[in-house]
C-alpha cells in the first residue's frame with residue numbers, strides 16, 4: 304500500500320466515525336484506494352458525477368482537515384470521475400483545490416459540512432446550499448434570522464466558504480454591520496469614499512451579519528441602501544442575517560426592509576434536545592476525535608443550555624478544560640462542578656432579563672403540588688397534564704416566544720403539542736371559573 308492509500312484509509316476510519324452509516328456507506332465506503340499524486344493533489348476516482356459533487360459540496364473541508372491531521376505534508380484531495388481524467392489538467396482546477404487562503408474575512412471553520420442539520424434549520428440549510436450553488440440567481444437577498452447563537456453566522460459563512468471552494472476567483476466579503484458602520488464613518492471622515500466603494504462594490508458576494516445593529520445609523524443606512532441597489536442590479540449575491548424578521552426591524556428605513564423582504568427569508572429556531580446532542584458530539588469530535596465523554600454528561604449539558612448553541616459549546620469547552628487542568632475523568636459530578644458557575648450566572652441573567660421561564664414552571668408545580676420534573680416530563684396523568692398545559696400557556700402569554708421554543712422547555716415537545724395545549728387552556732379559561740381563579744393566582748405569584 305502506498306503512503307497516499309495509507310492516508311486515505313486513516314481518513315476513511317475517521318469519516319466512518321464522524322458521519323452516519325448511510326452517508327458513509329453511500330459515499331465513502333466504495334472508495335478503496337487513491338489514483339495518483341500530482342502537484343500536491345491526491346486524485347481519487349469516484350463512480351459518478353453525483354458522488355463527486357456531493358463530496359465537494361459537503362465533505363471537502365472535513366477531508367482536507369483530516370488530511371492535515373494525518374499527514375505532515377501539505378496535500379489536498381481531488382475527486383474526479385474517470386471521464387474527468389481525460390481533461391484533468393485544467394490549471395484552473397488545480398488552483399481551486401489547493402487554495403486554502405480565505406480572503407474577505409471568511410472563517411474556514413464554518414462550513415456546510417460541520418453544520419448539523421435538524422428540524423430547526425433544515426429549510427435554512429437547504430436554501431443556503433442552493434444560494435451557494437448559484438450565487439445571485441436563486442434568492443437575492445437571502446435573509447437569515449433567528450435568536451442569538453443559533454448558527455446564523457455559521458450558515459452565512461458556510462455559503463461564502465463554499466462559493467470560494469468552488470471558484471477561487473469569486474470575491475466574497477463578510478462584514479458585521481458594526482464593521483460596516485465603522486468603515487463608512489472612518490472613510491467618509493478621511494474623504495476616502497473611493498476606498499469604501501472599491502472595498503464594497505468590487506465584489507461578487509456581500510455577507511452582512513447582524514443587520515439590526517444598523518438601527519438608527521441613518522447615514523450609514525443611506526449608503527448601504529445605495530450599495531444594496533448597486534450590487535442587486537449587477538446580480539451580485541447579498542446575504543443578510545438578523546435577530547428578527549425584516550418586518551420587525553426597528554429604526555431601519557423601510558426602503559431597506561422592503562428590499563430585504565423582497566428576497567428569500569429563512570429562519571433558524573432553537574434545536575431540540577436530540578439535535579443539540581448531535582451538535583455537541585460533533586463539536587467534541589472536532590476538538591478531539593478521541594475524546595470520550597459519556598452520553599449522560601453530554602445530555603446534562605444539552606439540557607442545561609437550551610436556547611443558545613454558543614453557550615452550550617462554551618460549556619463543553621469549559622468542562623474539557625476543567626477536567627484536563629484538574630486531571631479529572633469527566634463524570635456527571637465533575638460536569639456539575641465545572642459548569643456550576645455558568646449555570647448560576649445564567650440563572651441570574653435570566654432573572655435580570657425577565658426571561659424567567661423557570662419561575663413560571665416552579666410556581667405552577669408548587670401550586671399543583673407536583674415536582675418540577677413531573678411538570679416538564681412525559682407522564683400523561685391529568686394530575687400532571689393540566690399544570691403542564693397551564694405552564695406552557697403562561698410562558699406563551701408572558702413572553703410570546705415560539706411554540707417550538709416552549710416545547711424545548713418541556714422535554715422537547717413539538718410545536719403542535721404546545722400549540723394545542725395553549726389553545727385548550729385558552730378555551731377552558733372562558734368556560735371554567737375555577738380554572739380562571741387558579742391561573743390568576745399563579746400569575747400573581749409569578750409577578751410577585
Ligand SMILES: Nc1ncnc2c1ncn2[C@@H]1O[C@H](COP(=O)(O)OP(=O)(O)OP(=O)(O)O)[C@@H](O)[C@H]1O
Nearest residue numbers: 417418419450451452453454455456457582612613
Ligand atoms: N447547526 C449547527 N451545527 C453546528 N454548529 C452550530 C450550529 N448552530 C450553531 N452552531 C455553533 O454555535 C456557535 C454560534 O453560532 P453563530 O455564531 O453562527 O450564531 P449566530 O446565530 O450568528 O449568533 P449571533 O446572533 O450572536 O450573531 C458557533 O460556534 C456555531 O458553529
